[in-house]
Amino acid sequence: MIKLLGVSKYYQNKFDKTYILRNINLEIKEGEFVSIMGPSGAGKSTLLYIIGMLDSASEGEYYFLDEQVHKMKEKRLTELHKSHIGFVFQQYHLIDELTVYENIETPLLYQKVSGSERKGKVAELLDRFNMVAKKDLFPNQLSGGQQQLAAIARAIISKPKLILADEPTGNLHSDQGKEIMQLLKKLNDEGTTIIQVTHSEENAKYGNRIIKLSDGWIEKE
């Protein structure tokens, strides 16, 4: 599903390049649950963002579903990522001005899904996540765990093939964290590919593959 060949990421300073990622070669198959681990500054998040097409590599080739992402125009990129990729962040990143319901609905709006279909899909997810009572609340009226639930609901509403999670439990209590991890596991069991960045060995255990990054290099698997 995902194939990275010799991908590097660096920032050009006046005299030298600061490398974030160096010569990454990586293949991830559909249905995998991958955890990216490593110390702070190792380039975990950058790798995740490149895979998620939010950032671009400085060098190397990136194939997503056999399409050449590194040569793609912005419009096609937007198309690709909005139909196949869902994001979950440590800071949830819900839109503060929108209610839970509207936040979950937003991706469908950008995909031009019809009104009645949207209603059905959002209602189904709210029901599944037990959030029906909270649907008209704004993000700042929810606990961290509930916000993350809403963020996951938003990430999966358009049934993406791939979910990218950047320390999804980093801001949560352990109980809430467990709940979120179980949810991700369940999604994986249903067939969604998941890549998460995490510091916690425990969380990594939910997955079936661990990639260790250090100083921009892949250390070992």
Added chain:
Amino acid sequence: MLKSYFKIAFRNLIKNRNYALINIIGLSLGMAAVFVITRFVFEELSYDQDNQFKNRIYRVYHDGKEKSGATQAILTTAIEDKFPEIEKTVRIGKYWQDYNLIRYENRIEKVEPFYFADPEIFDVLNIPLLQGNTETCLDDPDAVVITRQFGEKYFPGQNPFGKILTIRYGNSFYDRKITAILDEIPKNTYLNPDVLLPLKFLEQVEQSDLFTNWGFNSVTTLFLLKKNAEIEQLTAKLNNFVSALAPEWFKPDYRLQPLTRVHLYSSDISCRIGEYGDIAQVRLYGAIALIILIIACINFINLSLVQSSRRIKEIGVRKVVGAGRSALVYQSLLESILLSVISLAFAFLLLKLLLPFANQIFNRQMQLSLTENLSFFLVMIFIALLVGLVCGGSTALIFSSLKPVTLFSNKQIYSSGNSLFKRTMLAFQFVTFCGLIIASLVIRNQMIYLSGKQLGYNTEQVMVIMRPPGDTNKKYNVFASQLQNHSAIQSVTISSFVPPVFGNWITQSLEKDENMEWVIADTSYLSALDMKLVAGRNLRENEPGAILLNETAYKKRFSNQPFTPDMEIGTDNKKRIVGVVQDFHTHALYQKIDPLFIENAGIDDFIACISIKLSAGQIPEGIQQAKQIWQKIYPNDLFSFQFIDEKFDQIYQNDEQFAQLISFFTFLAVVIACMGLFGLISFTAVQRTKEIGIRKTLGATIQNIALLLCREYLIIGMISFVFAVPILYYLMEIWLQRFAYHINLDWWIFALSGLIAFSIAALTVSFQAIKAATANPVESLRYE
């Protein structure tokens, strides 16, 4: 999708309501000012545009050293049927306007000037009749045509058609029969008569050669041309034709001016009838409107940019969940258009409220009606949408191009510091801000100078009455002697001219090629006007050839020679100088004091004004007494007077209006700029909360922090001021050239303006800066 955008936009408005309010108030004030001016510009441009022949009507004027719109009545008769290009001609005249009176039910009233015209006026100028026949209603010399409103005033509840109206023209009363009623003529028409009389009437009552002599420049002539007439050719032909026909001393220099240009492009053509504007004024106000709109837009863009930087997260999230660049641009545009439409609504309300004042200042009767001013409304909406597009577009382009990753990294894309774009825009705003403050100070100072200048005579206690036509010296002497019996009246004088513009301005040459202003006056002229003699004595009764010179005339003729009684001046026309009067301002301060002499000569024709000096503190009584005596002695004439200082106010009215307008715009620009500045500084403070907290924990004082926040604005402000000074110095020099007597552009005016601008800006900025600086650092750090 749209619904979601609107939802976000509204919630954002409410969440950031203070900034939204600043934005909306600033923008609606700016728009309102622009709309008021635009309305005026539209009004001015609309003159005579409704005339169905507007492209075929031309006014004839003389294109000599001094252009004049007064042509000869004989021109029309001379060229009749000689030029196939000319379909119709019409002559229009306006005479004795100070003395046009109407009498009804034993009361006498002054009316708007009577116009005299050929019957063709109805066809050419598209004047509609309610009743009567356009062909015949001006045929009879005994006819009069009035408007419906005029009829309602004098014959309330009755149909005035066929009724008799007594008019006073010159010295006599005439009974005229109403032969037609005019329908309402739109205000934006060059000629807007209340009362029309046949030109034939003049043939009856005026000197007979008015219509036969090429020396009388007495009427305005309009041509209605055939379609596709060649103007240049026709003008040449016309001049040649008249040249061959007229006496040798008459040198025709006719030119044709299209009717559509008469209203705005006639400021250098004298002898006008009708209502005029000035294209220079329209352009100036247009430029001011544009500047204000730009200031308001800059405010809007700056505020929405800093505000959007708080919404970077939202933009990032939207990109992550699948928003393309165009979707983000649409959203941004929609939001700013929403703001500008809200501002449009407020601006429209303001416009409605301001229109009466605008009418007063511009001296127009502008209306707002959706049907009649549709194009104006469309332009207003267009301006609002354009503002929204430009402002929203510039923010959208900056943000939508950013990568989502940068958006999450909390970098300040449009931070307080380094944006050249923002600084340039701020600088433009400041230049205008300082410029307007300088301009309004200079203009206000000049107006104060005008009203405070010592003119060399008394302006406050002297009322001037125009002498009735046909008055005799005998009658006047009775009037004057009866007046002098009252304690409220100090003295009375009769003269040909009273400054600044009463009566007749005549010149006379005593010595070769030396024209001098000539005032014919009786012996109480000096005492009534409080003029002072610097040498010699006043004039006496029955003293032919005795004159007074003013200082300017004396110096010009005798330079430093000391005055001795009975010096002589003049070659053919010898005069004896009995005294020298201190220089006084014969005209308004637009003109220099010219050489002048005063003579007690009994030339009745010229003697036109009666001036009455009232005792200070007894002015109402004085007026009352004068009125009673007047009504006894001149029962057929209207008692109408004006004080000299009122006349001055009237003369300076245009400049006073300009001063008011500039003050208003200065106020507006200051308000808008201050609100923008206030918004900017509060955003800077919010954005730099963390930095401020850190600096304070490291020991920075309140002053350090406040200065840190303000420094940028102070520097931009100073640079802008340096730019504004030379520009304004140049512009104000040009404006002051209007006046022969004016203030100097001293350094202190600029220094004071700078101080005012600096104080206003500093006050605005420091309030927020100090607030941010005094906040508890722990609070600001915990915020993260």
